[in-house]
Amino acid sequence: MRIFFIILICITSKVIAQKKAPVSLSGTAGITYEGYGLNRNPTGFTGYQPRRPYNQVRFNFNPIIKAGKNFNLPININFAALPTNFAGPYTGIKKPTFGQFITNPSNSFGLNPTYKWAELQLGTQYLKYSDLSTGDIAIFGAGFVLKPGDFRIKFFTGKSQQGIDYAPTPLPAVQGAFKRTHYMFSIGKEKEGNYLVAFNFAKGKDDIASVATPPLTILPQESFAVSMQVNKFFKKGFYITTEIADAIFTKNENDAASVTIKSFKPFIEAKNSTVQDAAAQISLGKKSKDLDVGLTAKYIGAGFQVTGYPYLQPDKFDYTVNTRFNAFKKSTNVVASIGQRVNNISNTTTKAKQFIGNLNWFTQVNDKFSFNINFNNFGFNSNGSTTLGIPSIKNVSTDAGFTPTYTWVNTSMSNTISLNYNYSNYKETYILAGVPTTQLNNTHTALLSYIPVYFNKTLSPDFSALYFYNTATAVKIMFTTLSAGLAMPVAKNKIKLRGQLQYTLGKLSGFSADNNFIASANVDYAINKKLTWANYLTTNYYKYGNQLGNPFIGANYLESTLRTGLQVKF
Amino acid sequence: MKKLLIISSFLAIACTCCAQLTINLVLNTKPPAIISQWASTAGTVTLIVNNQQAPRRAKIKVTITTVSGDAVATTDLTSATIFLFNDGNTILNTTSVFPFELQRFVGKYQNTINKTGALPADNYMFCVELIDPNSAGAVAAKQCRNFIVANTQLPVLMMPYNEQLLDQRKANTAIIFRWTPLTPAQQSSINYRLQVFEILPGQQPMQALRANQPIVDRVITNTTQFIWQPQGILHAYAVSDTTTDSTNSSVQITDKMKSNKIFPSNSQKISKYIWTIQTTNSQGVPYNQTDGSGEGRSEPKIFIVQ
Numbered sequence: 001m002r003i004f005f006i007i008l009i010c011i012t013s014k015v016i017a018q019k020k021a022p023v024s025l026s027g028t029a030g031i032t033y034e035g036y037g038l039n040r041n042p043t044g045f046t047g048y049q050p051r052r053p054y055n056q057v058r059f060n061f062n063p064i065i066k067a068g069k070n071f072n073l074p075i076n077i078n079f080a081a082l083p084t085n086f087a088g089p090y091t092g093i094k095k096p097t098f099g100q101f102i103t104n105p106s107n108s109f110g111l112n113p114t115y116k117w118a119e120l121q122l123g124t125q126y127l128k129y130s131d132l133s134t135g136d137i138a139i140f141g142a143g144f145v146l147k148p149g150d151f152r153i154k155f156f157t158g159k160s161q162q163g164i165d166y167a168p169t170p171l172p173a174v175q176g177a178f179k180r181t182h183y184m185f186s187i188g189k190e191k192e193g194n195y196l197v198a199f200n201f202a203k204g205k206d207d208i209a210s211v212a213t214p215p216l217t218i219l220p221q222e223s224f225a226v227s228m229q230v231n232k233f234f235k236k237g238f239y240i241t242t243e244i245a246d247a248i249f250t251k252n253e254n255d256a257a258s259v260t261i262k263s264f265k266p267f268i269e270a271k272n273s274t275v276q277d278a279a280a281q282i283s284l285g286k287k288s289k290d291l292d293v294g295l296t297a298k299y300i301g302a303g304f305q306v307t308g309y310p311y312l313q314p315d316k317f318d319y320t321v322n323t324r325f326n327a328f329k330k331s332t333n334v335v336a337s338i339g340q341r342v343n344n345i346s347n348t349t350t351k352a353k354q355f356i357g358n359l360n361w362f363t364q365v366n367d368k369f370s371f372n373i374n375f376n377n378f379g380f381n382s383n384g385s386t387t388l389g390i391p392s393i394k395n396v397s398t399d400a401g402f403t404p405t406y407t408w409v410n411t412s413m414s415n416t417i418s419l420n421y422n423y424s425n426y427k428e429t430y431i432l433a434g435v436p437t438t439q440l441n442n443t444h445t446a447l448l449s450y451i452p453v454y455f456n457k458t459l460s461p462d463f464s465a466l467y468f469y470n471t472a473t474a475v476k477i478m479f480t481t482l483s484a485g486l487a488m489p490v491a492k493n494k495i496k497l498r499g500q501l502q503y504t505l506g507k508l509s510g511f512s513a514d515n516n517f518i519a520s521a522n523v524d525y526a527i528n529k530k531l532t533w534a535n536y537l538t539t540n541y542y543k544y545g546n547q548l549g550n551p552f553i554g555a556n557y558l559e560s561t562l563r564t565g566l567q568v569k570f
Numbered sequence: 571m572k573k574l575l576i577i578s579s580f581l582a583i584a585c586t587c588c589a590q591l592t593i594n595l596v597l598n599t600k601p602p603a604i605i606s607q608w609a610s611t612a613g614t615v616t617l618i619v620n621n622q623q624a625p626r627r628a629k630i631k632v633t634i635t636t637v638s639g640d641a642v643a644t645t646d647l648t649s650a651t652i653f654l655f656n657d658g659n660t661i662l663n664t665t666s667v668f669p670f671e672l673q674r675f676v677g678k679y680q681n682t683i684n685k686t687g688a689l690p691a692d693n694y695m696f697c698v699e700l701i702d703p704n705s706a707g708a709v710a711a712k713q714c715r716n717f718i719v720a721n722t723q724l725p726v727l728m729m730p731y732n733e734q735l736l737d738q739r740k741a742n743t744a745i746i747f748r749w750t751p752l753t754p755a756q757q758s759s760i761n762y763r764l765q766v767f768e769i770l771p772g773q774q775p776m777q778a779l780r781a782n783q784p785i786v787d788r789v790i791t792n793t794t795q796f797i798w799q800p801q802g803i804l805h806a807y808a809v810s811d812t813t814t815d816s817t818n819s820s821v822q823i824t825d826k827m828k829s830n831k832i833f834p835s836n837s838q839k840i841s842k843y844i845w846t847i848q849t850t851n852s853q854g855v856p857y858n859q860t861d862g863s864g865e866g867r868s869e870p871k872i873f874i875v876q
Contacts (some may be wrong), residue, residue: 088780273606310863518802
């Protein structure tokens with residue numbers, strides 16, 4: 001911590017020394033209220049669940065203080081009045097302690113005073129030193145970034161989650177979590193747009209004693225990772241970026257110390273559940289105005305895990321070749337990629353392969369006519385094992401779409417009409433003892449849209465009609481949607497209005513039709529140059545046919561959302 | 571044939587009498603793939619030792635082989651605990667029978683465990699013997715049971731693919747979600763819990779996933795596709811494409827995203843979403859609890875509605 005104070009004193013003294021330097025304050029601040037209502041009929045019908053918190057208030061305060069040419073102090077304060085966590089360590093939490101409130105992912109309290117090449121990082125920070133080391137979650141703590149010349153030195157430590165006791169009642173259950181502390185350090189050299197060489201170190205450790213009632217299914221973990229990055233950008237758009245990493249990960253800190261697995265003290269002590277594995281990624285290619293070509297490959301070993309990337313899926317190798325180019329005097333734009341992904345490469349079970357291919361082709365034929373073609377395909381193949389009694393799986397998903405668009409113009413308006421047709425096929429096959437079981441799923445979607453633009457009016461309407469038809473084994477789903485929107489400014493452009501109406505007729509197999517009516521409106525009022533008042537209101541009425549059976553034939557619900565907020569710029 | 575049976579029975583009885591102890595091994599035929607988890611998983615190994623005579627001391631020796639006979643692991647008897655078996659039945663659990671730290675794995679299996687924590691997928695044989703601590707001779711007939719290891723791999727999210735741009739006019743009616751199945755395929759039901767979170771202005775994608783109430787929270791059983799009707803919930807927090815700077819949004823609209831959209835336009839507003847699948851068994855217990863978050867959630871993907 002001493003080093004933080006030394007840097008802070010240096011920065012402060014430099015700022016004070018600049019007596020003539022002007023101090024400026026700019027930024028934004030705001031408050032937003034969200035209200036939600038759900039009314040379900042008949043009584044006892046619970047087939048539709050709330051999708052937003054009934055009441056929520058969010059605050060944001062993001063000023064930037066500037067003193068002289070070299071000192072900046074951006075402040076980032078965003079928080080919500082009520083916790084609404086449904087995934088991750090804070091799942092189900094209702095009455096957080098102060099520490100839990102501060103570190104809840106809902107909230108951010110950060111400031112980053114910067115003087116020339118020195119930056120302090122205080123409070124909530126999202127620090128991604130690299131793809132294979134530190135992580136993508138918020139950490140509340142303190143650290144710094146120093147960039148003297150080409151050198152790069154970074155350090156940060158803090159908590160990503162507090163200890164949270166498991167509590168099964170009242171519902172929803174509190175999942176519980178162990179307090180997790182992170183340490184990260186990076187040293188390297190960088191010249192932006194030219195090269196980067198860096199070594200990254202990241203450690204995360206759960207505190208077993210941080211909870212009185214441990215989580216039921218979550219285990220206390222610990223990890224230590226080291227990575228090396230080498231990036232080089234050449235002339236004419238050629239580039240190569242690489243990272244290799246090695247991680248030691250303990251799946252359960254409660255396990256006994258291992259006598260067979262090597263520790264890496266003082267950073268991590270091996271337990272019976274400790275694993276060590278490597279990861280690497282490389283990306284190379286060429287970028288230019290009219291042509292991009294690239295190759296990306298990524299390998300994540302089966303035992304490669306770090307606490308900062310809690311959702312990273314290990315045990316895979318994937319590679320993709322992608323391209324983008326413009327042709328025919330830029331009237332044609334093509335984006336395409338093709339690749340393969342292999343899961344379970346560690347041979348701990350049968351390998352699973354996926355083929356992935358995407359194509360998007362856009363051509364502006366002339367001033368009036370253009371078309372777009374898109375094609376996506378992925379195949380999944382897991383061989384299974386007869387001796388282990390594991391069926392093989394073969395899934396293929398294919399999507400293809402065609403969108404012609406025609407525009408014509410007269411003296412008062414332009415008109416754009418487009419038709420999109422998309423075909424989607426999904427085939428799932430399980431083969432057990434040589435006997436295949438296949439499920440076919442086909443979807444046809446057609447969208448017709450019309451957008452007139454008036455040259456002498458401020459009205460902006462749009463209209464569309466959509467037909468969606470899905471067939472699967474013994475199930476057919478059909479939707480027909482009509483929608484219309486209208487946007488217009490009023491009160492000398494101080495108020496922007498937008499309204500949208502949508503009606504959908506839905507049909508499931510042989511049941512009678514469902515009806516869905518949606519209306520939404522935006523009203524954005526610029527009270528003055530600095531203060532705006534934004535409002536959004538939507539209501540959704542859904543009435544089932546007879547698919548739910550008695551006593552819920554004709555069940556319905558009315559769902560409403562209101563969002564209103566004031567935002568000031570200063 | 572009868573003579574053979576009589577002789578065999580006689581030999582078996584004689585052997586048992588010499589050994590003094592009898593054992594009954596109960597083994598979960600599909601134990602957790604992560605071998606260090608065996609001790610914390612109830613019912614993985616249960617050993618019942620019956621002693622009809624005077625109290626007897628013995629060590630427990632475990633050997634694991636593949637069904638084809640290749641050696642996998644054996645207990646280090648020099649450090650093994652000496653148990654005292656009194657008259658009657660003694661019931662021992664996994665911690666006593668198979669202390670992980672005392673098992674010595676053959677080179678290639680040790681390497682795999684060091685990397686993955688699991689044995690390679692295969693059909694194995696688990697054998698238990700009781701060994702006299704002084705003479706090193708067997709004091710009970712060896713018992714063996716077969717077990718299978720098949721490490722599961724969580725689904726991979728396929729559609730919408732990462733950073734895919736969806737046309738709002740189509741997305742407002744229906745969005746199709748697809749993912750790969752849990753592998754290897756299970757004989758029991760698998761629940762896929764689909765969750766979609768809106769990324770609010772100013773939020774990081776992972777922040778939205780861990781902080782917001784999901785706008786979709788549905789459990790789909792045994793199927794790897796779901797057709798969702800958004801019913802007006804999309805676009806509530808849409809921000810202008812041209813204003814998606816760091817203060818408004820953490821997701822930048824890249825060239826790749828723009829080139830994938832069907833109706834190119836710079837004036838439309840966008841809203842961003844992050845989705846994931848939580849995979850559980852029919853009792854709601856997540857798969858792969860020893861990996862990553864421990865929640866059985868697949869690596870999330872982002873999609874954008876414009």
